[in-house]
Amino acid sequence: MKKKNSSIEEIESDVLSPTTEVAGRTIFRGGALSALGIRDFRLIWSGAFLSNIGTWMHTTALLWFVKNLTKSNTLVGTVNLANYLPVFVLVLLGGSLADRLNRKRVILVSQAAMMLGALALGICTSLGVASFPLIIVLTVEMGVALAFNFPTWQSIIPDLVPNRDMMNAIALNSAQFNLARFLGPILGGLIARVWNVAAAFYVNAASFLTVIAAVLLMKTETLPSEKPHEGVVKHIMEGIRFVRRRRWAVTVLVTIGITSFFALPYMVLMPAVAKDVLHRGLGGYLLMFGLSGLGAVIAAPLVTVLNRRLREREIIKMSMFGLGLFLLAFALSRTYWLSLVLSVGLGANYLMVGASINTVLQSKVDRDMRGRIMSLYILLFLGGFALGGQLMGYLADIRSTSFSLFFGGAVCLALAAVLILFPGLTKDAVSPPRPARPGIT
Numbered sequence: 001m002k003k004k005n006s007s008i009e010e011i012e013s014d015v016l017s018p019t020t021e022v023a024g025r026t027i028f029r030g031g032a033l034s035a036l037g038i039r040d041f042r043l044i045w046s047g048a049f050l051s052n053i054g055t056w057m058h059t060t061a062l063l064w065f066v067k068n069l070t071k072s073n074t075l076v077g078t079v080n081l082a083n084y085l086p087v088f089v090l091v092l093l094g095g096s097l098a099d100r101l102n103r104k105r106v107i108l109v110s111q112a113a114m115m116l117g118a119l120a121l122g123i124c125t126s127l128g129v130a131s132f133p134l135i136i137v138l139t140v141e142m143g144v145a146l147a148f149n150f151p152t153w154q155s156i157i158p159d160l161v162p163n164r165d166m167m168n169a170i171a172l173n174s175a176q177f178n179l180a181r182f183l184g185p186i187l188g189g190l191i192a193r194v195w196n197v198a199a200a201f202y203v204n205a206a207s208f209l210t211v212i213a214a215v216l217l218m219k220t221e222t223l224p225s226e227k228p229h230e231g232v233v234k235h236i237m238e239g240i241r242f243v244r245r246r247r248w249a250v251t252v253l254v255t256i257g258i259t260s261f262f263a264l265p266y267m268v269l270m271p272a273v274a275k276d277v278l279h280r281g282l283g284g285y286l287l288m289f290g291l292s293g294l295g296a297v298i299a300a301p302l303v304t305v306l307n308r309r310l311r312e313r314e315i316i317k318m319s320m321f322g323l324g325l326f327l328l329a330f331a332l333s334r335t336y337w338l339s340l341v342l343s344v345g346l347g348a349n350y351l352m353v354g355a356s357i358n359t360v361l362q363s364k365v366d367r368d369m370r371g372r373i374m375s376l377y378i379l380l381f382l383g384g385f386a387l388g389g390q391l392m393g394y395l396a397d398i399r400s401t402s403f404s405l406f407f408g409g410a411v412c413l414a415l416a417a418v419l420i421l422f423p424g425l426t427k428d429a430v431s432p433p434r435p436a437r438p439g440i441t
Contacts, residue, residue, distance in 0.1 A: 035169035040218045041160040047214025048153075049176040051111075054207025056184025058118055060289055061192055061200035062135070064282060065125075067271045070132060073401070077393030080268050082136045084386030086143035088379060091151055095375020096235045098152040099368055103159065103222035104215050110149035111215075115208035117142035122201030150382070151375040158362050158370065160220055167312075167359045167431070168304050174351050174358075175300030181293025181347075185286040192282070239372030242365070248428035249364075249373075251419075252357045253380055255316065258415050259353055260384030261391075262408040263323055266330065266346060267292065268389035272401045278336050288343050295347030303352045312356040313426040319352035321416035327409030331402045354381070363431035 035041050066079050097106060121138045124130040161169045188200045243249040267289065274285035306315055326345040333339045358377065365373050388408075395404040419426055 035161050035165045035172050038161055038165070040220045041157070041169055043214045043217055044156075044160065044211075045172060045176055047210040047212075048173070049180055050210040051207045052177050052180030053184045053187065054118075054204035056181045056293070057188030057191065057200040058121075058204035060185040060286060061188045061197045062121075062139075063268070063271055064192075064285065065130075065197050066132070066135065067275070073269070073272050073393040073396045074390070075132065076271060077265075077268055077390040079135060079139055080265075080389040080393075081386045082139040083143045083146070084382045084389075086140055087147040087150065088383035088386060090144060090147035091375045091379045091382070092236050092239075092372070093232065094148040095151040095155075095239065095372040095378075096232055097148060098155050098371025098375070099235070103152050103156045103371075104218065106148060106152040107156070107215050108212055110145045110152070111208045111211050113145035114142050114149070115205050117145065118201050118208070119205035122198045122205060125196075125198035125201060146382075150378050151371050154358070154362075154374040154378065155371040156222060159222055159367070160218075163363060163432075166363055167307050167355070170358050170362065171300040171303050171351075171355045174355050175297050178293040178296030178300070178347060178351060182290040182297060183293075185290040185293075189282055189286040236372060239369060239376065242369060242373065243376060246428070247424075248426060249361070251425045252316070252360055252429050253376055255320070255415065255419070256354065256357050256377060257380030257384045259320065259323070259350070259412065260381045261388035262411040263327055263346075264350065264385045265389040265392040265408065266327060266405060268393055269396055269401055269405060272396055273330075273339065273405075277334065277401055278339060280336060284336065288340055291340050292343040292347035295344035295349075296351035297347075298344070299348035299351040300355070302348070303355050306352075307356075307359075311430040312360050313423075313429040315352055315356045316426065316429065317416060317419045319349045319356070320412060320419060323349035323353060324409050324412030324414075324416055327412060328406060329409075331405035331409060357429075359431055360429050 036045065062079065063076055067073075067076050070076070117138050120141075121130065121135070124134055124138070157169050157173055158166055191199045191203065243253065270289050270292075271285055274280045274288055278284065280288075303315060310318075323346065326342055326349060330339060330342040330346060333342060361373050361377055362370060392404045392408060395407065
């Protein structure tokens with residue numbers, strides 16, 4: 001059944017959906033897993049989960065490989081920048097295409113391109129020719145594909161679920177990404193020890209097939225926009241003007257940008273924390289990295305439950321403050337077990353910030369605008385992470401890893417203070433009321 005857009009049509013589609021689908025939704029309805037009662041969301045969630053396990057195996061193996069190859073935190077940040085800089089440059093175009101083209105086809109093409117990049121990196125590593133410049137070239141290629149995949153992926157989620165399940169779907173989508181971030185590094189470490197780093201790249205290449213299969217099996221139609229096509233620049237500028245005219249949109253986008261720039265690079269610095277601060281090896285680094293992902297998994301159902309009692313703007317403020325505190329403590333920690341616990345808190349608070357902002361943005365815009373708005377979100381999210389990772393890695397080299405992390409935590413606390421002291425900035429940063437189901441109380 002084709003996904004409808006209006007609230008009335010959504011209610012009708014729920015009532016008239018096939019018996020098996022209704023039964024599935026009844027099992028999950030109202031709980032922390034409600035969106036998984038919808039077949040197509042379940043498919044894409046499962047495929048993405050398996051693929052993201054491969055992605056995090058690839059990422060953690062690559063960062064450790066580059067750290068040992070170059071002995072430089074700055075160059076580790078450069079690899080991170082190479083992956084996300086194309087997103088910074090091309091994501092607005094990607095968002096425009098997500099609003100113009102069939103979203104399933106865009107995902108299929110971009111996933112295939114990333115698969116080829118991972119396969120090429122695996123082959124080069126096996127042959128012993130994976131020099132730093134070659135790593136950068138292949139990482140950029142995968143980043144270009146990500147620039148078109150990411151806004152399309154984000155904007156297709158609301159096509160699959162009704163409005164009342166949107167926060168849950170977004171949180172569960174983040175949860176699978178972060179559960180993969182917990183499992184991927186552990187599995188990657190085992191593979192690297194039993195075989196070699198190249199094997200992690202091969203597994204990642206194969207994992208893209210799970211998303212491709214899931215998208216091919218989806219029944220939801222993601223037809224191109226029926227609006228008349230206009231120039232690409234004009235199309236993009238329409239989305240930018242939409243944001244500029246809404247203070248709440250500017251506030252939440254600036255918030256995710258600052259958070260990604262100053263806080264999220266803790267992931268880039270984790271090899272340095274493990275090796276230089278806590279004097280641990282690959283296993284210690286992978287466990288710390290993975291527990292950060294576990295924290296986000298724990299936070300996914302938590303943020304859904306909180307959203308029944310608190311509006312998104314309150315969750316943003318609360319989790320922003322928590323993120324700053326955990327980052328300061330992580331910077332000061334010299335005890336391995338304490339750093340592991342703090343990693344869980346970092347992952348949990350960052351997910352709650354991102355999921356709340358994502359929900360507000362997606363729920364307050366029409367389908368034909370969603371791709372462009374999400375491209376701005378991704379521009380600031382991944383662009384901030386890429387540039388921030390480079391800066392924070394540089395600060396770690398010229399001062400210390402702890403100084404860099406402490407600085408990021410201080411910025412997060414300052415931002416939380418601004419949001420709390422000036423509530424007008426986030427007054428309208430709330431999702432619209434969700435329609436009640438007929439006959440359900």
